[in-house]
Amino acid sequence: MTLQPMRATATAQPNIALVKYWGKRDVALNLPAAGSLSITLGALHTRTRVRFDDALDADDITLNGEREAAQTRKIGAFLDLFRTRAGTAMRAHVESGNDFPTGAGLASSASGFAALAVAVDRALGLNLDARELSMLARRGSGSAARSIFGGFVEMAPGTRVDGEDAFATPLLDAAAWPLKVVVAITSRKKKAVDSRAGMQTSQRTSPYYHDWIATVPGDLVIARQAVQARDFEKLARVSEASCLAMHAVMLATRPALIYWNGATLDCIQCVRALQADGVAVFFTIDAGPQVKAVCLPEAAARVADALREVAGVEDVLISGLGEGARIDGDGA
Ligand code: DP6
Numbered sequence: 001m002t003l004q005p006m007r008a009t010a011t012a013q014p015n016i017a018l019v020k021y022w023g024k025r026d027v028a029l030n031l032p033a034a035g036s037l038s039i040t041l042g043a044l045h046t047r048t049r050v051r052f053d054d055a056l057d058a059d060d061i062t063l064n065g066e067r068e069a070a071q072t073r074k075i076g077a078f079l080d081l082f083r084t085r086a087g088t089a090m091r092a093h094v095e096s097g098n099d100f101p102t103g104a105g106l107a108s109s110a111s112g113f114a115a116l117a118v119a120v121d122r123a124l125g126l127n128l129d130a131r132e133l134s135m136l137a138r139r140g141s142g143s144a145a146r147s148i149f150g151g152f153v154e155m156a157p158g159t160r161v162d163g164e165d166a167f168a169t170p171l172l173d174a175a176a177w178p179l180k181v182v183v184a185i186t187s188r189k190k191k192a193v194d195s196r197a198g199m200q201t202s203q204r205t206s207p208y209y210h211d212w213i214a215t216v217p218g219d220l221v222i223a224r225q226a227v228q229a230r231d232f233e234k235l236a237r238v239s240e241a242s243c244l245a246m247h248a249v250m251l252a253t254r255p256a257l258i259y260w261n262g263a264t265l266d267c268i269q270c271v272r273a274l275q276a277d278g279v280a281v282f283f284t285i286d287a288g289p290q291v292k293a294v295c296l297p298e299a300a301a302r303v304a305d306a307l308r309e310v311a312g313v314e315d316v317l318i319s320g321l322g323e324g325a326r327i328d329g330d331g332a
Contacts, residue, residue, distance in 0.1 A: 004086075007051040008122035012115035012325035014100070014107035015040040015146045015153065016181060016292050018239040018284060019219045020246040022199045023209060029163040030139050033203075034216035036155045037223045038146045039294070041181060042174065042322030046111035048096040050119040056091035063096050063112075078113065078140045079120060086124040100317070106183070106290060107147075109195075113140030114147035114325040122327050130324070134167040137325075141196075150174050150323035152227045154220070174321035177230050180300040182281075182293040184307040185315040186263035195287045198250065198257050205254040212249045216242075232296060236275075236282035239294070243284045250287075259287050263312025267291035270310050274303060 021036035059079060061072045079092060096115065098108050117137040121128050128136070130148055138145035145167060146153045151174035158165030193201075203209050219242050226234035250257035264285060271283040271293050281295035281303050295303045300318055308316045 004123070004125035006053075006090075006123055007049070008119045009047065009049045009328040010115045010119035010122070010325060011045055011047050011328050012111040012118065012147050013041050013046070013150075013322045014044050014111040015143065016107065016284060016286070016294075017143065017146075017242075018235065018294070019216060019223045019242045020286075021142050021155065022195075022246045022249060023203050023213055024142070024199065025157065026161070026163065027200070029166075030142055031163045031166050032142050032155065032157045034213050035157045035220050036143075036146070036216075037171070037220055037227070038143070038153050038155070039179065039181070040147060040150045040153060040174070040322050040324065041319045043317060043319035044098070044100040044106065044111070046096060046098050046108065046115045047328070048094065048112070048115035048119050050116070050123045051093045052088070052090045052123055053093060054090050056093070059091045059094065061094045061096075064098060074140075075116070078116065081136055081139055082117075082120045082124055082126065085128075086126055088124065092120075092123070106288070107143055107286065109141040110143035110147045111325075113137045113144035116140065117144070117148070118325040118327060131167050131169075133325070134169075135163065138163075138166060138168075143195075148325050151176070151321055154224065170324070171224065172227050174323065177227070178297055178320055179232075180295050180297050180303075181319045181321075182295065182300060182303045182307055183317040183319065184263075184267045184291045184293065184310065184313045185317070186261055186267065186289045186291065186312050188314065191259065191288050193257055193287075198253070198287055201255075202249050202253040202257065206249045206252045208249045208252050212245055215245055232280050236280075236294075239284050240282050247285065257287075259289060260285070261289045261312065263310060264289045264291055266310045266312065267293070267307055270306050271303075274299075274306055279303065 023033035
């Protein structure tokens, strides 16, 4: 008989895509239109506690200390995927908290759904493998499929209509190439258009969307080779190109998706000046105004000092690469 502890606590970390995901081949199953490649961060965490309770008649969901109807519906639907597998209708208490700003381009949905998938799997005694957990996390958020794993991770878009080949796999451990990520926070405001809505509008209206999707497989080949060879220059070039191509698609979306502020652009120029000075660093930016500067470990302090000096930068975080989603301590 499978043990069902009915409760579990898990931790996951956000990841940052170097080859970006922006577009879906299926909305219902949340299947990406193209692959992506990411690094999982070490210093930012989501901790999620789940407890199934047969006295509950509705899920009770608290995110960063707040209850919100739209989130409760979204997470309830996600829990249903696991309830169906476990053959239970039992409702759950879910408490999740981040130690970094939510909804500001720091991929809180990635770590959130990855932590939730791992915690619910344990609580219901499902014992799913990492591939299945990645596919389930994907249903919550495409980028969450990648946070199941640590280090360098590639997400496959798959071709099957049932999505059973759309999951992430680990490429290289964090310790094998311990890059640093310096995150320049330029705003803590919640963004106006979230990734899910934004990418669907891009898909419908951006004249560059199809060309963008066509560039991804080639970028993935280069990025994969760069990771395998630990070739920083090569990874830098392809990552910046993928980021800027995605933002070009966003800018051409109608109405336009402009996730940058003035400080975002100043941070890009700061990274370019460091590069011109021979520093091993490159930038990447997601659906928000923060700039993530990826660098070799020996460059991290200099990169952080330079970004801190940029007007409009509110804070600078330095992170290493980290592990995949996991159960905490004794899991209770
Ligand atoms: C810009 O994974 O948040 O961060 O699958 O609709 O939940 P949904 O979208 P999400 O999109 C992430 C977009 C991105 C790029 C990336 O992480 O690859």
